[in-house]
Amino acid sequence: MSYLANPTRYDSMEYRRCGRSGLKLPAISLGLWHNFGGVDVFENYRDILCTAFDKGVTHFDLANNYGPPPGSAEENFGIVLKKDLLPYRDELIISSKAGYLMWPGPYGEWSSRKYLIASCDQSLKRMGLDYVDIFYSHRPDPNTPLEETMGALDSIVRQGKALYVGISSYSAEDTAKAINILQQLGTPCLIHQPKYSMFDRWVEGGLMDVLGDEGVGCIPFSPLAQGLLTNKYLNGIPTGSRAALAHGALPAERITPELVEKLKKLNEIATERNQSLAQMALAWLLKDPRVTSVLIGASRTSQLLDSLDCLKNIIFSDEELAKIENILNLDNES
Numbered sequence: 373m374s375y376l377a378n379p380t381r382y383d384s385m386e387y388r389r390c391g392r393s394g395l396k397l398p399a400i401s402l403g404l405w406h407n408f409g410g411v412d413v414f415e416n417y418r419d420i421l422c423t424a425f426d427k428g429v430t431h432f433d434l435a436n437n438y439g440p441p442p443g444s445a446e447e448n449f450g451i452v453l454k455k456d457l458l459p460y461r462d463e464l465i466i467s468s469k470a471g472y473l474m475w476p477g478p479y480g481e482w483s484s485r486k487y488l489i490a491s492c493d494q495s496l497k498r499m500g501l502d503y504v505d506i507f508y509s510h511r512p513d514p515n516t517p518l519e520e521t522m523g524a525l526d527s528i529v530r531q532g533k534a535l536y537v538g539i540s541s542y543s544a545e546d547t548a549k550a551i552n553i554l555q556q557l558g559t560p561c562l563i564h565q566p567k568y569s570m571f572d573r574w575v576e577g578g579l580m581d582v583l584g585d586e587g588v589g590c591i592p593f594s595p596l597a598q599g600l601l602t603n604k605y606l607n608g609i610p611t612g613s614r615a616a617l618a619h620g621a622l623p624a625e626r627i628t629p630e631l632v633e634k635l636k637k638l639n640e641i642a643t644e645r646n647q648s649l650a651q652m653a654l655a656w657l658l659k660d661p662r663v664t665s666v667l668i669g670a671s672r673t674s675q676l677l678d679s680l681d682c683l684k685n686i687i688f689s690d691e692e693l694a695k696i697e698n699i700l701n702l703d704n705e706s
């Protein structure tokens with residue numbers, strides 16, 4: 373059946389300006405790290421993608437290595453694009469990245485100019501696109517000069533293969549340097565993609581201030597700590613969940629009785645707020661105006677719909693915040 377986008381798709385989504393750029397992103401974006409690869413079911417991920425767009429999710433985040441196998445998420449996204457979403461290309465913000473291992477030999481990972489430019493070309497081919505909206509350096513590379521990596525990002529924009537550039541998982545210090553180099557090159561750094569959730573708060577130690585001061589956007593990844601910050605693991609490890617899958621990136625050992633205890637306490641606060649735990653965890657990130665968008669994953673459409681409803685309440689009382697803080701500080705388990 374051919375897809376026709378929902379005419380009301382822009383009615384309920386909030387769009388936030390990405391730093392001081394002209395680009396707005398949806399408060400919720402969808403990532404294709406898991407659930408869209410060669411091991412996954414076409415009709416399932418097609419439905420997630422089209423439903424997301426129907427709900428105003430205009431931003432889809434990919435990387436060269438997403439799958440498994442690596443590359444297959446971009447290929448599958450390309451298939452759904454061709455089938456359903458290409459008529460709406462100008463309504464979409466599609467990102468990709470390079471940094472992790474993609475092909476053998478010395479030029480298949482990290483952040484040299486050689487690797488980044490070749491990988492961007494490969495990603496465009498896999499997705500069947502002329503350009504991506506955002507291209508990222510996926511991780512800092514201790515052995516490549518920052519000038520070389522940022523120079524490659526600048527070249528990719530000048531070659532018309534990306535409209536904007538970003539960096540992921542760079543420290544506050546390297547981020548400040550990268551922003552400065554990109555500024556001098558005339559290709560401003562649009563956005564930083566760090567890991568950030570209630571369970572992983574390294575960005576609060578300086579990075580958020582750099583991004584806020586420099587007017588660079590922030591799109592936290594794994595905002596649900598890969599599914600931990602949901603009601604999914606409150607009563608064991610369900611079949612098919614990321615912690616149960618051999619190719620999932622969430623080791624089952626993470627789900628200790630202490631962690632479950634903490635999740636149950638957080639869930640009580642979420643219930644008092646008339647939210648699911650997932651909704652509260654996303655709202656908790658979106659309360660910071662420096663957060664442009666939260667980058668969620670979903671293995672089924674019902675999860676996406678649940679997560680999107682976080683936008684109904686992103687305001688926290690001081691008392692709620694203090695209670696959450698107390699629970700998070702109970703121990704160092706997570």
Ligand SMILES: NC(=O)c1ccc[n+]([C@@H]2O[C@H](COP(=O)([O-])OP(=O)(O)OC[C@H]3O[C@@H](n4cnc5c(N)ncnc54)[C@H](OP(=O)(O)O)[C@@H]3O)[C@@H](O)[C@H]2O)c1
Pocket residue numbers: 402403404405406407433434510540541565592593594595596597598599600602603604612613614615650651667668669670671672674675676678679
């Ligand atoms: N830059 C980087 O280095 C980097 C690294 C990692 C991720 N990312 C990006 O961030 C995106 C999101 O990462 P993530 O998948 O780890 O995000 P996440 O949102 O923290 O976790 C997604 C998982 O949580 C579960 N889930 C989601 N919504 C739920 C709900 N409402 N109720 C119950 N369970 C729910 C599902 O688990 P089940 O699959 O178990 O059902 C889903 O697969 C990636 O796709 C990628 O684009 C970037």
